[in-house]
Amino acid sequence: MITRELLAIPMAGGGRIDINSGVARLSGTIWATLWRDDAAPRGTVVLVTHPASNFLGHYALRDLAELGVAAAGLATRYVGNDTTLIMENCVLDIGAAIRHLRGLGYERVVLVGNSGGGGLVALYQSQAEHPDLTATPAGDPPDLTAADLPPADALVLAMAHPGRAQVYTEALDAAIVDEAEPFARDAELDMFAEKNGPPYTSDFLDRYRRAQLDRNRRITAWVLGQLAALADRGHPASSSEGPSPDDLPFVVHGTAADPRFLDPAVDPSRRKLTTLWGPAWAANFQPATLGHVTSLRSWLSQWSYDHSRANAPRCLPKVSVPVQVVYGDADCAAFPSHARQMYDAIPHGDRELVEIRGADHYFQGRPDLARRMCEHIVDWASR
Structure with missing residues (x-):
């Protein structure tokens, strides 16, 4: 039984x-x-x-x-x-x-x-x-x-x-140029822009993958800077304000933009052209999809490609x-x-x-x- x-x-x-x-x-x-x-x-x-x-x-x-x-x-x-x-x-x-x-x-x-x-x-x-x-x-x-x-x-x-850090980086939207403005986009790195594909050229894919890694590293550099700033501004535990905060939350936009979601020739398989959360453009911004909200310390442990x-x-x-x-x-x-x-x-x-x-x-x-x-x-x- x-x-x-x-x-x-x-x-x-x-x-x-x-x-x-x-x-x-x-x-x-x-x-x-x-x-x-x-x-x-x-x-x-x-x-x-x-x-x-x-x-x-x-x-x-x-x-x-x-x-x-x-x-x-x-x-x-x-x-x-x-x-x-x-x-x-x-x-x-x-x-x-x-x-x-x-x-x-x-x-x-x-x-x-x-x-x-x-x-x-x-x-x-x-x-x-x-x-x-x-x-x-x-x-x-x-x-x-x-x-x-x-x-x-x-x-x-x-x-x-x-x-998680690797697959997350492979799905980071490389076209986002301002972390606070998800729709301010670099047209030359936009996998959703019709002029770029699909199908995607090898040149576009090379530039796109490099830009994804660069974006992950830019966020990581910002995270390390934020942690250093928190340490520098901290109040001593004996002050009336109590111990200093040593972590903060932040938002990452555009986390479902892997070219494999739209182009069957990229890493060929029998998959459907979609994501686990539906069509890629909407999933790219939906809060329930991967890694949109994180803390500084969690980013380093969970999402940073290098850390x-x-x-x-x-x-x-x-x-x-x-x-x-x-x-x-x-x-x-x-x-x-x-x-x-x-x-x-x-x-x-x-x-x-x-x-x-x-x-x-x-x-x-x-x-x-x-x-x-x-x-x-x-x-x-x-x-």
């Missing part, structure tokens, strides 16, 4: 107030759901995670349990709200979950990073095997060299991209355990080139690259393909 259990997992402190809810902060708890066959021994468990998505009801959990392995879906402390997300704290949450599962009697843990979880689980395993990060990119706790981070026994990067550590191609060379990369050839968010980039970064031969033909990012309308992905994961976990 397949059962589902809610797991209350002790949460390690992150050293800052970065969760809005006092109830969540003071509870000292993160949550996971565990699906398992009551008749099966507690041998292997698959832990599925993401930096901010609510995976308590992840679509793969029941299938994995029915196929013979226990499956847990983890919600980090930042579930549903990544405006102040610190990747290094997410690493602490994964460590707490693995320790908890081992305490329940599971001998082997297969860590699955789904979607934006790919870069995170690669960061986790690299730090579990070779800890070297003593602070966040902003210089804050946690010190991961002093954390208890039990290594996973294998990794799966499922429908995953290399990391964020949660990048699978950079982390995987330090990983010794088996790694499976699973991708869909109809995915409009994690592309075939992403899968190949991560696979090529694995430094050993205990690796596997699996294509699921016809699968989009969420297997919409295709539960049979989601089941196929789970079959591949279970097969990998059993080897």
